Amino acid sequence: MKKKTIFKVIASALCSLMLLGTFAACGNTSDSSGEENSSVRELNVVEGEYLYRNGVSGYTILLRDDANFYEELAASELAQNLANATGSSISVAKDSDTKAKTRVISLGHTSLWDSQVGLRLSGDDIVDSGYYIKTVGNNVFISCPDYTASSGVLYGVYDFLKDAIDYEFYAADEIYYEKTKTIPLYNYTGYIVNPTYNMRSLVHAEMRDDALSNMRYRLVYPSESYGFVNWGHGQATKYLRRDDPCTCGEPGCEGKTYLQHHPDWFSVDNAQLCYTGGEVMERVLAEKFIEYFQQYPDATYFMFGQEDVVGQCDCDRCRQAMVDYGANSGGLQIALMNNVIEIANAWLKKNQPGREVFYVVYAYYGTRTAPVKKTASGEIVPYSDRVIPNDDLIIFYTPIETNFAYQLESSINADVYNELCNWSRIANGQLLIYLYDINFTAYLINFNNFTSVKGMYEECSKFGVVGMSSQSADTYVTGFREMRTYVESWLMWDVTLSYDDLVRKFMNAYYKDAADYMYEFYMIMRDRYAYYNSLVKPGAGSIYGDVQTVELWPQTVVAKMDEQFDAALKSIEKYKTSDPDLYTKLESRIMKERLMPIYLKLTLLSSYYSAEEYAEMKATFKYYVNYFRLAELSERHDFGDLLK
Numbered sequence: 001m002k003k004k005t006i007f008k009v010i011a012s013a014l015c016s017l018m019l020l021g022t023f024a025a026c027g028n029t030s031d032s033s034g035e036e037n038s039s040v041r042e043l044n045v046v047e048g049e050y051l052y053r054n055g056v057s058g059y060t061i062l063l064r065d066d067a068n069f070y071e072e073l074a075a076s077e078l079a080q081n082l083a084n085a086t087g088s089s090i091s092v093a094k095d096s097d098t099k100a101k102t103r104v105i106s107l108g109h110t111s112l113w114d115s116q117v118g119l120r121l122s123g124d125d126i127v128d129s130g131y132y133i134k135t136v137g138n139n140v141f142i143s144c145p146d147y148t149a150s151s152g153v154l155y156g157v158y159d160f161l162k163d164a165i166d167y168e169f170y171a172a173d174e175i176y177y178e179k180t181k182t183i184p185l186y187n188y189t190g191y192i193v194n195p196t197y198n199m200r201s202l203v204h205a206e207m208r209d210d211a212l213s214n215m216r217y218r219l220v221y222p223s224e225s226y227g228f229v230n231w232g233h234g235q236a237t238k239y240l241r242r243d244d245p246c247t248c249g250e251p252g253c254e255g256k257t258y259l260q261h262h263p264d265w266f267s268v269d270n271a272q273l274c275y276t277g278g279e280v281m282e283r284v285l286a287e288k289f290i291e292y293f294q295q296y297p298d299a300t301y302f303m304f305g306q307e308d309v310v311g312q313c314d315c316d317r318c319r320q321a322m323v324d325y326g327a328n329s330g331g332l333q334i335a336l337m338n339n340v341i342e343i344a345n346a347w348l349k350k351n352q353p354g355r356e357v358f359y360v361v362y363a364y365y366g367t368r369t370a371p372v373k374k375t376a377s378g379e380i381v382p383y384s385d386r387v388i389p390n391d392d393l394i395i396f397y398t399p400i401e402t403n404f405a406y407q408l409e410s411s412i413n414a415d416v417y418n419e420l421c422n423w424s425r426i427a428n429g430q431l432l433i434y435l436y437d438i439n440f441t442a443y444l445i446n447f448n449n450f451t452s453v454k455g456m457y458e459e460c461s462k463f464g465v466v467g468m469s470s471q472s473a474d475t476y477v478t479g480f481r482e483m484r485t486y487v488e489s490w491l492m493w494d495v496t497l498s499y500d501d502l503v504r505k506f507m508n509a510y511y512k513d514a515a516d517y518m519y520e521f522y523m524i525m526r527d528r529y530a531y532y533n534s535l536v537k538p539g540a541g542s543i544y545g546d547v548q549t550v551e552l553w554p555q556t557v558v559a560k561m562d563e564q565f566d567a568a569l570k571s572i573e574k575y576k577t578s579d580p581d582l583y584t585k586l587e588s589r590i591m592k593e594r595l596m597p598i599y600l601k602l603t604l605l606s607s608y609y610s611a612e613e614y615a616e617m618k619a620t621f622k623y624y625v626n627y628f629r630l631a632e633l634s635e636r637h638d639f640g641d642l643l644k
Contacts, residue, residue, distance in 0.1 A: 043163060049138055049185035051105075051164060052086050061092040062104040062112060070150040071108040073215065074142075074157040078105065085165040085177045105160075106141045107153050113141055121145040129220050130194035131156035135187045147356075152193075155218050155493075159193065169216040170509045171482045173585070196457070199432060199467030200492035202485055205475050217489035233305045236273050239288045240281070242266055248280050258284075267313035272306055272366075274313040275332035276321045282336065286343035293348065293357065301394070303360040304337060312366035327383035331371025333361055335386040337393055345392065357392065360432070363423065364398040370422035382426045395427045397465075398434035404449035405533055405541025408459045420463050428464030436543045437484060438472040440635040444599045445548060446479045448529045448541045450522075454499040457491050468492045475631040478595050480522065482510065512582075514568035514590055521564040521593065528557055553600050555608050561597040565590060591624050602642060618642065 051059055061075045075092045083089045095111045106112050116136045123145050126132060131144045131152035142160065144152035161167035163186055165177040200219050207214055214220075236242060242259035253261045259270065265277040274281075285304075292302055312318075312329035326332040341359055348355055363370070371387035372380050382388050389395060399416040406412045408420065423431055435456060439447050457468060470488060472481065487502040503522070507515040532540055532552050540547050568590045575583035598621050606614055622643050633639055 044187045045184040046135065046138070046187045051183040051185050052082070052088065052180070053182055055086055055088050055181040057082070057086070057088060057090045059090055059103045059105060061090060062106045062110050063092065063094050064108050064110045065094050065096050067094070067108060068150050070154045074107050074150075074154040077154070077216075078107075078157045078161065081161050081165065081167055081177055082183075085167075085180055086183070087181075103138045104140075106139060106143070107157065108143055108150055109146055112139065113143055117141050117143075123147060126152065126192055127194050127198040128152070129155060129198055129200075129218070130192060132190070132192050133160070133188045134190040135185070138185065140185070140188065151215075151220050154215060155195075156193065158216070158218070168509065169213075170486055170506055172210065172213050174510050176509055195493045196461055196495040197466065197468040197492045199469070200489065201467075201469040202437070202488060203469060203471040204437075204481065204485065205473055205477070206481055207485065217485060218493050219489055232303070233308045235304060235306045236266060236271065237307065239285055239304060240265065240273055242270055248284055250280060264315065264317070267311065268315070269309075269311060271309045272312055274315060274318060275326075275329065275336040276313075276315075276317045277336075279339075282339045283343060285336075286340045286347070289340065289344045289359075290347050293344075293352065293355075300356060301358050301360055303396075304340075305360075306333075306362050306364060306367060310365045325384040325386045327371035327373065327387065328367075328369045330363055330367040330369050331383055331387040333367050334371065334389050334393065334395075337361055338386065338390045341390045341392055358394050359390075359392055360394045360396050362396050362398055363419075364396070364400065364434075368397070368399065368419060370419060370426060372422045372425055380422060380425050387426065389427050389430055391430075394430050394432055394467075395423060396432045396434055396467075397423055400436070400543065402435070402543075403541040403545075404436060404447070404452055404456075404543070405529065407452055407455040417459075420460070420465075424463040424465075429466060431463065431465045432467035432469065433460050433465045435468070435470045436472075437470045437488070438477065438479070438543065439545060439547055440473070440543050441546070442548045443473050443475075443477045443630075443632060443634055444479070444596050445553075446525050446596060448533075448545075448547070450499075450526050451530075452541070453488060454491055454495065457495045461495055473632065473635070476629050478592050478628070478630070480593060482589075483507065511568070511589060512586060513571040513574075514586060517564045517568035517571065518590065518593065521561055521568075524557065524560055524564070528552065548604070550604050553604060555605050558597050558600050558605060565594045565597070588624075588627070591620075592628055595621065595624055595628075595630075599642075 051057060061078055063071055063075055067075070079090050079092055101112060104112065116139060117134060119132070121132055121144060126145055126148075128144075128148045129151045131142055133140070133142050133156055135141075140160070142153055142156035144150055144156075158167065158169070161177070164183050165180060168176045170176065195218070198220075202217075202219055207217075207219070240258060243257050246253040246256050246258045246261040248258075248262065250261070259266060262277070262281065265274050265281050266272075267274055289302060289304075292299075296302075318326075318329070318332060321332055321335075322328055326335055337359060344359075345357075348357060361367070371383040373383050374380055397420060399419065402408070402416050403410075403412050408417045410417075420433075437447060437449065439445060460468065472484075483503060483506050486506045487499060490497055490502055491499065504515075504519065507519050507522075511518045529540060529552075540552065569587065572583055572586045572590075575586065598617055601609065602614070602617055602621060609617065625639060625643060631638065633642075
């Protein structure tokens with residue numbers, strides 16, 4: 001596989017999605033033989049053929065003998081969901097286990113693929129998590145390029161299940177499929193399906209320990225295939241530890257630490273590395289990468305992060321290098337990594353030929369500004385050749401100061417938008433972006449980004465961003481977390497979908513009879529934020545914005561919220577006797593979101609309530625905080641007296 005093919009096709013994915021409409025979650029739809037299908041896809045059946053008929057299937061799920069993790073999981077998910085929907089199982093077989101060559105659903109590059117499809121799928125057409133689907137005779141084939149980890153096969157199965165049984169994964173405890181005894185065989189005429197973003201992750205505490213849900217949401221990063229070693233911060237702590245014994249090989253280094261022998265490799269406060277340490281430092285860093293290559297043989301992405309502090313090295317050497325070739329600390333970091341990558345890749349070529357590795361650096365705080373300059377004619381160009389990223393270097397742009405209540409192109413986010421524009425000039429197709437989905441000062445108050453998420457995703461896709469990541473809290477939180485995960489994961493897959501339609505779809509499935517009331521609570525918050533931002537304070541959309549005020553949440557607004565929750569609970573009362581398990585599930589889902597107005601009443605509006613009412617609210621609050629395993633009110637602050 002050629003370098004960067006994983007990124008090349010993404011730029012056209014959005015255009016293809018817009019042109020061709022939705023194919024379950026439809027992307028670029030073209031036959032790998034080169035024949036384009038430029039019309040909106042219609043799902044037709046193969047006359048007289050059925051995947052299931054009268055509750056019985058004559059089909060087998062076929063895997064190659066050496067099927068990988070994703071292919072095995074795809075087969076399991078396909079078989080289990082079809083069995084759940086029809087009440088009848090479907091068998092799974094390997095190439096060498098069966099003589100059947102007809103009526104199979106072939107997953108991955110099976111021997112039958114070669115004889116009946118015969119296409120060589122290319123990374124120039126299909127990204128890592130995209131897939132190809134085609135019906136040939138009585139057989140259906142779902143596959144992706146051989147160089148990938150085959151996550152695309154799994155996502156193809158989920159789309160196939162959507163067609164077959166209207167499968168939908170809303171949450172770990174809310175999976176929908178249509179009960180049926182008859183499923184026709186669909187005639188897939190040969191489609192490539194690429195997502196809007198090849199890499200997709202939601203950095204939520206709820207997702208951290210649930211690998212299966214991550215895959216069912218089509219979140220692929222980090223994952224087995226993306227083995228993202230040393231995720232996040234870690235530069236002076238993971239690649240060049242100042243207190244480790246120096247092994248640079250220079251005379252006099254024996255018995256000394258790196259900090260003792262090379263104090264100039266570290267910034268003044270020793271938190272970050274100095275990017276102009278020179279050839280010996282670059283060799284030491286490359287050797288650490290090589291150590292990680294051997295420690296993690298299946299990993300593809302290795303992150304050279306930076307520490308979570310604002311400052312960067314400000315030594316005389318760095319300041320002069322900025323003038324000479326780097327422009328800023330972001331430029332110096334790229335120049336350093338370009339040299340390190342050259343050394344590390346030479347080792348890979350010799351010792352692990354054919355292995356593909358990508359290196360990731362943050363553009364965060366002090367490295368956030370792109371190293372560009374404006375020519376006399378007004379063109380934005382790289383500051384120097386040394387700051388053009390190596391083809392294998394990925395820039396993880398992290399605009400922490402963004403106001404997420406507004407679109408990126410809003411004047412309020414002008415600095416962020418300009419930075420992203422500038423980064424796209426030198427790293428188009430090599431950009432990841434790190435957005436946020438939480439206010440770190442108020443975990444129980446819904447974050448004000450409902451109206452901006454889709455637009456931000458759309459805008460980023462235009463700038464050569466290939467990976468979308470969004471962070472929430474490190475602990476469990478409320479704030480429609482389940483809904484946000486469902487909606488945002490779908491938009492990362494297909495940004496042409498409607499945010500509001502996804503919200504309504506989720507609420508109908510998740511809250512059932514109470515959906516309208518939960519939606520009205522959601523709209524009360526949206527409307528209140530819109531009013532507050534337009535007339536009072538536009539800062540309520542930052543991740544550290546002051547959103548815990550009576551000015552924003554007066555008693556009249558909170559009372560309206562309470563009315564919706566009272567109605568929501570009343571709407572499900574019938575299940576207390578007819579379906580107690582469903583009642584308990586729905587009640588807990590409603591009460592999880594009700595913690596927001598209860599919290600506002602306990603902290604901002606207590607004067608409106610009697611001592612008895614306050615005590616009752618506090619008891620309810622304490623019960624559900626413990627029930628949902630909530631640990632923090634805000635970043636690194638627990639609930640304190642509210643739980644006493």
